[in-house]
Amino acid sequence: MKEIVRFTLARLRGQILGWGIAMLLLGVMSIPFYDGIVDQAEALDEMLKYFPPELMALFGDFSMASYVTPEGYLGLQYFDMMAILILGVFAILTGSGLIASDEENGRLDLILAHPVSRTALLAGRLLAFVAATLGILVLSWLGIVVPMEFTSMDLTWGEVALPFLSLFAELMLFGTMALLLSMLLPSRRAAASAAGFALIASYVLVALARMPSVGDVVKNAARLSPLTYYQSGQAIDGLNLGWFLGLLALSAILAALSAWLFQRRDIRVGGEGGWRLSLIR
Amino acid sequence: MNDSLAIVAQGLTKSYGSVRALRGVHLEVKHGEIFGFLGPNGAGKTTTIRCMLDLIRPDGGTLRVLGLDPQAQALAVRARTGYLPGELRTYDDLTVEQALRHLNALRGNKADWSSVQALTRRLDLDVRPHIKYLSKGNKQKVGVAQALMHRPDLLLLDEPTAGLDPLVQREVLRLIAEAKSHGATVFFSSHVLSEVQEIAERVAIIRSGVVVEVAETSSLINRAMRRVSVRFEQPVEVTALAGIPGVKVLRQDEARSALLQVEGRMDGLIKALAAFPVSDFETERPSLEEVFLAYYQGERTEAK
Numbered sequence: 107m108k109e110i111v112r113f114t115l116a117r118l119r120g121q122i123l124g125w126g127i128a129m130l131l132l133g134v135m136s137i138p139f140y141d142g143i144v145d146q147a148e149a150l151d152e153m154l155k156y157f158p159p160e161l162m163a164l165f166g167d168f169s170m171a172s173y174v175t176p177e178g179y180l181g182l183q184y185f186d187m188m189a190i191l192i193l194g195v196f197a198i199l200t201g202s203g204l205i206a207s208d209e210e211n212g213r214l215d216l217i218l219a220h221p222v223s224r225t226a227l228l229a230g231r232l233l234a235f236v237a238a239t240l241g242i243l244v245l246s247w248l249g250i251v252v253p254m255e256f257t258s259m260d261l262t263w264g265e266v267a268l269p270f271l272s273l274f275a276e277l278m279l280f281g282t283m284a285l286l287l288s289m290l291l292p293s294r295r296a297a298a299s300a301a302g303f304a305l306i307a308s309y310v311l312v313a314l315a316r317m318p319s320v321g322d323v324v325k326n327a328a329r330l331s332p333l334t335y336y337q338s339g340q341a342i343d344g345l346n347l348g349w350f351l352g353l354l355a356l357s358a359i360l361a362a363l364s365a366w367l368f369q370r371r372d373i374r375v376g377g378e379g380g381w382r383l384s385l386i387r
Numbered sequence: 388m389n390d391s392l393a394i395v396a397q398g399l400t401k402s403y404g405s406v407r408a409l410r411g412v413h414l415e416v417k418h419g420e421i422f423g424f425l426g427p428n429g430a431g432k433t434t435t436i437r438c439m440l441d442l443i444r445p446d447g448g449t450l451r452v453l454g455l456d457p458q459a460q461a462l463a464v465r466a467r468t469g470y471l472p473g474e475l476r477t478y479d480d481l482t483v484e485q486a487l488r489h490l491n492a493l494r495g496n497k498a499d500w501s502s503v504q505a506l507t508r509r510l511d512l513d514v515r516p517h518i519k520y521l522s523k524g525n526k527q528k529v530g531v532a533q534a535l536m537h538r539p540d541l542l543l544l545d546e547p548t549a550g551l552d553p554l555v556q557r558e559v560l561r562l563i564a565e566a567k568s569h570g571a572t573v574f575f576s577s578h579v580l581s582e583v584q585e586i587a588e589r590v591a592i593i594r595s596g597v598v599v600e601v602a603e604t605s606s607l608i609n610r611a612m613r614r615v616s617v618r619f620e621q622p623v624e625v626t627a628l629a630g631i632p633g634v635k636v637l638r639q640d641e642a643r644s645a646l647l648q649v650e651g652r653m654d655g656l657i658k659a660l661a662a663f664p665v666s667d668f669e670t671e672r673p674s675l676e677e678v679f680l681a682y683y684q685g686e687r688t689e690a691k
Binding site for chain 1: 433437440441442443444461462463465466468470472474475476477478489490492493494495533
C-alpha cells in the first residue's frame with residue numbers, strides 16, 4: 107500500500123501545487139484589506155442600510171460589527187463561499203477519479219493484475235487524497251497567517267487553523283461522496299456532476315435557511331445539508347468537535363461503502379459502459 | 388483438484404446484461420505447458436483470462452488457478468502470475484523506466500532491476516521515452532517486459548505479439564519458450580495462428596463462449612482435412628475416387644492430375660490410388676488457421 111500512496115501522491119503533486127498556490131494567493135489578496143475595512147466600517151455600515159433586505163437576509167445575522175471582527179471578515183471573505191466552493195470542486199474531482207479515472211482509461215486491469223487488493227488500492231488512494239487535501243490546506247493557511255502578521259488581526263496561527271479543520275472535514279465528506287457515486291454511476295463525469303450538484307444544492311439550502319422569512323420545511327431540510335455543519339470563520343472561536351468528528355465519521359462510512367461496492371463488482375474494460383448497479387452481487 | 392493442472396475451469400459462465408460471454412467454459416491447462424487459446428473477437432478469450440485474475444467474477448462454474456481460487460485468494464494468484472492485457476494502457480506521462488519501476492514496486496520489487504534491463508535490451512526497448520511517445524509495438528514491448536520481469540509461475544498473455552515487428556515477435560516467442568523451460572505455464576490467446584502452431588503444445592478453440600475443441604496442436608492439424616494433389620502418367624477417370632469415404636474431388640485437370648480433399652484417414656485413398664498409374668503424390672497439411680476457420684465455417688453453417 108506504501109507504493110500506492112507514494113505513487114498517487116506523486117500524481118497529485120501538480121494538483122496540490124495548483125490548488126494550493128491559488129488558495130494561497132486568494133488569502134494573500136484578501137487579508138491586507140482587513141485594516142482598510144475596519145477603518146471604513148462606519149461608512150460601509152451606512153451603505154449597507156440601502157441594500158435590499160432580501161439580499162441582506164442571505165447573509166443571516168450579518169452586521170458590520172461582526173464583519174469587522176477577524177472571524178467575521180475571514181468567514182465572509184474567505185471561508186463562507188470561496189474556500190468551500192473552490193476546494194469542494196477539487197475534492198469532488200479528485201474523489202470521483204480516485205478509482206474511476208484509471209478504470210475508464212483501462213489502466214485498472216493492469217494495476218489489479220498485480221498483488222494489490224482492491225481494498226488496499228482504494229485505501230491507499232484515499233490516504234493520498236487526504237494527504238493532498240491537507241497539503242492544499244496548509245498552503246491556503248499560510249496564505250492567511252503570513253499576511254495576517256502585517257495587519258491588526260489579533261489571531262494566533264493555531265486559531266486560524268481551526269476553520270481549516272472544519273473545511274477539511276467538509277472536503278473529506280464531499281470527496282468520499284464523489285468516490286461512492288463513482289462506484290454507483292456509469293462514469294466519473296456523472297459522479298462528479300452529481301456530487302457537484304449536491305455541493306451547490308447544499309450551499310443554496312443553507313443560505314436560504316438563514317433567511318428569516320423561510321418556513322420550517324427549508325430550515326429542517328437544511329439540517330440534512332452537510333454545509334450546515336461547516337463552521338467557516340466561526341470555528342476560530344472554538345471548533346465544534348461534535349460536528350467535526352461527525353463529518354469525518356460520515357466520510358469514513360462513505361469510504362467504507364465505496365470499498366464494499368468496489369470489492370463486489372466487475373472491473374470494466376476501458377470504454378465499457380453500463381450502469382454498475384447490475385454488476386454488484 | 389489435480390495437482391498437475393495449473394488452470395482448471397469447469398462450467399464457467401459469465402454474462403454482461405443480456406450478452407452471454409461465457410456459456411460453460413471447460414478447460415484444463417497442465418503445469419509447465421504452453422497453451423494456446425484461439426477464438427475470434429468476442430468469443431470469450433479475454434473474459435476467461437480476466438476471470439482468472441479476479442478482475443471480473445464469473446456467474447457460475449468453478450475456476451482454479453495454480454490450485455488457488457482466484458476470488459478467495461486473488462493476491463496469491465496475482466503474485467505468481469504475469470499478465471499482458473490485449474492492449475496495454477498505463478500512465479502516458481511516465482517514462483518506460485518509471486512505469487516498469489512502479490509496476491515492479493507493486494510486486495514488492497520482486498524483479499531485480501538489472502534483469503529487467505536485460506529483458507528490455509532483448510526486446511530492443513528504450514526505457515527513456517515517455518509512454519505517450521511510444522508506437523503501438525513499443526507499448527507492447529513494455530507490456531511483455533512487465534509481464535515477464537518477475538519470472539512468474541503463470542503467464543496469461545492476451546495477444547502477446549500484436550503490433551510487434553517480425554524480429555521482435557521471434558524474440559517474444561523465444562522468451563515465452565524460455566519461461567516454459569524455467570517451469571512456467573503459459574496460457575495465451577492469439578489471432579496469429581502460425582505462432583500458436585509454432586509454440587503451443589495444446590490449443591483450445593473457443594466459440595461463442597464455449598470451448599469447442601481442446602487438443603494437442605499437432606493432432607488437431609492431423610485430424611483435420613488435408614489436400615492431396617495427384618499426378619497421373621496417363622489420363623484416368625478419377626470419379627471412382629470420389630466414392631471413397633471422406634474424399635472429395637476439388638479439381639481435375641485434363642484427366643492427368645487431380646486435387647482432392649481428404650477428411651480423416653488416408654488409408655482408403657492410398658489403396659484406391661494403387662490401381663492408377665501415379666507419377667506424383669503430394670499432401671498438404673492444413674495450417675492451424677484452416678482448422679480454426681473450419682470450426683467457424685461449421686458455426687455459420689449451423690446458424691443457417
